[in-house]
Amino acid sequence: MLPALPLDEAGKYVAGAYLVFFALVLIYVAIMAARLSRIEREVVEIADMVQRDRAGSEQRVGETV
């Protein structure tokens, strides 16, 4: 084992290690956020589909009456 590094030199390694950890968590959360926004878009699409279906069925009921 090497002798203990001086603080200014050791600081770079410590900062690097902690940055790697935070970067990993940040990238993971960013990917999850992108996926969640895709889910949100799908919810909007499905809500539109439901609305179209409902409007269509109401129109059909009106025509038969």
Add this chain to the structure above:
Amino acid sequence: MSTALALVFFFAPLDADQGFVQKIFYVHVPMGIVALCGFVAGGIFAIMHLRSGDPRWDMRSYVAIHLAIVLAVGVLVTGSIWARASWGHWWVWDEPMLVSFLIVFLLYATYTPLRFSIEDKEKQARYASVFAIVAGAFVPLNFAAVRMAQNFVHPETLGTTTGGMPDKMLLTFFVALVGMTLLFITLWKFEMAAKHARFRLRALRRSLAGEDEFVPIGRSAAPGL
């Protein structure tokens, strides 16, 4: 995690041998322990999947292993940085702890390609569960083998022949470990919730659009519910 960080930099004393560089220990070791526990948890969920046939257990296993792989990447990189600062080398091949962790990581690196290679979702879940159980059993065995090995070059963390860590360091380490565990559980729940929401939406869309109009997604490593 915030408490752990505060303790690491303002409470835990500097190590007599390594000085400030030893602070890497508080992120590297908890990450390693949680990653290995994640692999074992993936194996336990896989056992539950094979016993019950419930695809939700396969999903739990998949997410646990997937997250543990992310942490394992962090362990390898932070370990490498620590090795460079302590030993002057980015990687040391005659260090059993490093090499054994790399072997575990490479073993689990094949998990996602294995899943992806199987198109049939039921087969995919079953084969992946078998893999997760075997690999999950290998993790503690591998760790125990390294601990029992005589060549202790890697710095011992929780117990040494010279008496172990001071109380302040030990407390900081345990807070960091709890923080890392909670982070893992939070992210695991987050991903599980996202995956459940996605599958429920797909099922809803299928029932609304009808089977004929529904365009299935291509081959995927992720489990289907």
